Amino acid sequence: MLTKQELEHATKVLGREPTETELNMLDVLWSEHCSYKSSQRWFHLFKTEGERVFLGPGEGAGLVDIGDDVLVGVAMESHNHPSQIDPYNGAATGVGGIIRDVISQGCRPVGLMNCLRFGPLSKPHNAYLLENSVHGISQYGNSVGIPMIGGEVQFDSSYDDNCLINVVCIGTLTPDKIVRSTAKTPGHLLIMFGSTTGRDGIAGVSFASESFSDEEDENRGAVQIGDPLAKKVVLDVLEELIEKELLAGLQDLGGGGLTSAAGEMASKGGTGVLIEVDNVPLREKGMIAQEIIISESQERMLAIVDPANKEAVFEILEKHDTPYGAIGKVTDDAFYTVMENGEIRARLPINLLVEGFPVPERIEEQLQMGSGSHAWLQEPEDHAEFLLRMLESLNICDRSWVYSQYDQHVQANTIVDIGENSGVIEFPKGKMLAFSSDCNSYWCLLDPRSGAANSAAESLRNLVAMGARPIFIADCLNFGNPERPESYSQFVEAVRGLGQFSHDFDIPVVGGNVSLYNEAVVEGEHKRINPTPQIMIGGIFEQGIAPVRRNLTTPLANIFLVGTTHRELNGSEFQRLTIDKVKGIPPIYQPQVEAKVMGAMLEAHKRRIMRSCNNIGRGGLAIALMKMIMNSEVGFTINADEIPGTSKTLTENLYSETSARYLAEVTESNQPEFHELMEENNIPITELGLVVTDKVANFGSFSISIGKAREVYRKGIAKFME
């Protein structure tokens, strides 16, 4: 709902009371979800320019130039609130929405990712949310024919009442086929097509811009319903429209429906629009202007068409039997006018409707920080038993229960499947890109600024471990209620952290989304999600570099730890698992060291001197090593009793989550070169041990059979879902 201040502002600018229809339009476009009214003021902290940036944030998808006339489009978005109410439809339409963003730029979609957060699966409701949201994503993405190439699933009780569904779509196109979402030329027609308009998703963005109350089921009508078949037909139609160059502009209808789509195109083009709602194809009788204009029914696109091309466009739409209507035209009056039965229902200045809201005051406060103390730390009584417990724990264990439900191979361009450090797909002209998404919300809870930067660094390492050079970022920033200072401060600090990272590593942010109000009032108490700035980074394989996987391959090859390990177990998976909470100062963000190690690792990839390579992240060295044998035919025997850095005990060495570290498998013949390279770069490396043919993970003072490790690893999620 509009605030009192907003209503007064609108009335003053209009010089009259807004009409019912106008109130609805302002309500959706001035919602946090559409307007970014609490967040946009901080976006200048992101690096958004760079030589590869073809189109930065602001339209449907950011576009990145990867050379030889190949552009990559990327968009990232949340669909959190609808999924908490109706996980199947909420998650499915999240995928549908992000695909629309990418195709509205003229891209052919080539990959999807999704980042999911739920409360622990021991609660049946969380298992229900996981089961149904994965089913929704699977049903939709698989049907449309776009491979799933990566993502994340994490669990924490802070998501009990606010699950997170973040989705990414990646596309590609050539520069001559770009379609812009602007309405520049008065007299051009507005043609809506793809699906009919109904009452589903009415004011979905407004409901996504408030905290949940105990009566969340009341909002079921605000959730949209997806139709992947209609979406596939839209893709076929668009391919023809774009190929024949019949579009002067294109925008998808997502949050805010027709109000947002037409309003933003007019705003960008410096024009106005006239909409005749009588010409909108409806699926329900008796809908009135104020419903039609804000409906968020799925699978709809809005095209700007030169009247000279009208017949050609209609012919293609007819052939594919897709619903369409010529619903209005571009005007030169800079107003958004809505007509119904020949009468004006709304007439709002575009510059009032789009970003004309009074900027609300938001208050930042000093966040409480923990200490560096590790007094809580106790050695596990039985190291083998503890490591097995960690392998089975929800945030470490095998995710194949989730991703085996996604088609990963459609389009026949998937080079590395999900389950590796990052997913890799082939683009036109033989180019290969890797994609990784990460967020450690424990680190972000303890220190949103360094946590966000370090989450990005982890994503970067996931690419570098495979041999890809990071080139662009997309993000989805999930936080609590910005009207509450602590929640707002978490958001601002995380933006500072990610902004810092983007400048430190010279990697531009090309797209993103903010989801606030991920808070619930449960029995009178505020429950807020852990700060979750989900960061996705894309990386490119330079000529001659092939993806290196993390599975150990070669018996008798040596395993090296690259980098320095500090005593950093605050905020770690070890801490959470042993004392059931996180506290203290999380691992520090160390951009200079990280950049130096990245450079050396990419050089090692270029020289092809590593057989396998893994990033050290969540769960530290122990988990990184175990993941190198979960799908391989070999084992290892290592000694991690003494390694460089301030980390001293075996527990610290195994479970510290210090950044800027990797594991590398190097055969004897390549070791002189590997040593030399690391020495030149002043990077400490430690020979931990050997790859062995025995199916065992031998840590010297204890060992685990691989069979047992795999058994617990594979049942971590699955045991709750069967």
Place this chain on the structure above:
Amino acid sequence: MAIAVIRFPGTNNEKDVMRVLASIPGGDPYLVPNYDGPGPLARADGVFIPGGFSYGDYLRAGAVASVEAIIDGVVEIAKAGKPVIGICNGFQILAEAGLLPGVLLPNKSARFVCKWINLRTCETKSIYTEGLDSAILRIPIAHAEGNYYCSEEDLHMLKGEGRVSFRYCNSEGEPTQEVNPNGSLDNIAGIVNERGNVLGMMPHPERASRAILGSTDGLAILENFVRATKAP
């Protein structure tokens, strides 16, 4: 030779398939959208029905597509002895249309399943498995309804006539229940019709057709198909 690749609304593997077919010497694929009807099939030397979700899999996978007019044209091609192949949803359509016996039920897990599987070439009677005697092929699957089922009589007939082309197997080539990904009867992954010119299979050979994708095992099947389109 001219290969008609049929696209229904919701078909989504047509581009992948056409790219591989075009890369095989002698393969000349052309797209036939369902709305063009059976007419364009007149010049086809073979027909390919790719995977996807024709008509959104509404009703039953393949059921709506199987009663479209274009299927009459496919039946004619099959009757003429020319090769017809249906992959995944294409297999479901061929079964629904009665060109192949049996049905594809929802997976036993009731969930969509995408993974790499091993496939054992069973009998060598068909044009599609030439040169693949008892081979073990590594090819991905991706489906929600791939659980092959038929009557006992039909199963007896399929086995007796050597018409089971592929079975899911372990890495040793044994068709065990542990590696049966969807509950298919007798681990059946692909079958041919009586004449041997119509093949339906759930795994996706086009997704195992380039080394960079991790396997080229599917290419042999598609090469056999293209070769068959040239036969008189």
